[in-house]
Amino acid sequence: PGPDVDLFLLSLCTVTKLLSHVPLQVHFTCLCPQDPLPLTHVKKMQDVYGFNTCMNSEIHFRWLRLCVRSKWEEAVPMALKMATEQGRMKFTRPLFREVFNFEKYREEAVRVFLAHRAAMHPVTSGLVAKDLKVDASQTTSL
Secondary structure (H helix, E strand, O other): OOOOOOOOOOOHHHHHHHHOOOOOOHHHHHHHHOOOOHHHHHHHHHHHHOHHHOOOHHHHHHHHHHHHHOOOOOHHHHHHHHHHHOOOOOHHHHHHHHHHHHOOOOOOEEEHHHHHHOOOOHHHHHHHHHOOOOOOOOOOOO
């Protein structure tokens, strides 16, 4: 495509194919900036690229972190679902932290963690508990 092509017309599949030769960490860094994006931008990205249904765990993880960091409330259940179902600490811990840092959903992060804690690897459970400021013996929500 020429330089005047509107990038918002590209589908997620097209973007994935175009970036397939670029090291993953390069476009993941772009997808999850340290500062939140305006919520309108995040919603537009969802409308155009459909990241909510992306089956690639690496992309979906970074997308959900960006959404929660940008205070998109609809992303919170998806982030908590991935945090409890995916099973890898590299995804679980940061997702719980992002939701916990979203003040409105702090108690929900703790509640979901406590409900799923017993199924987690002990190291993951211990580190997430530390991140969420949950006492080792705590078994109920705040």
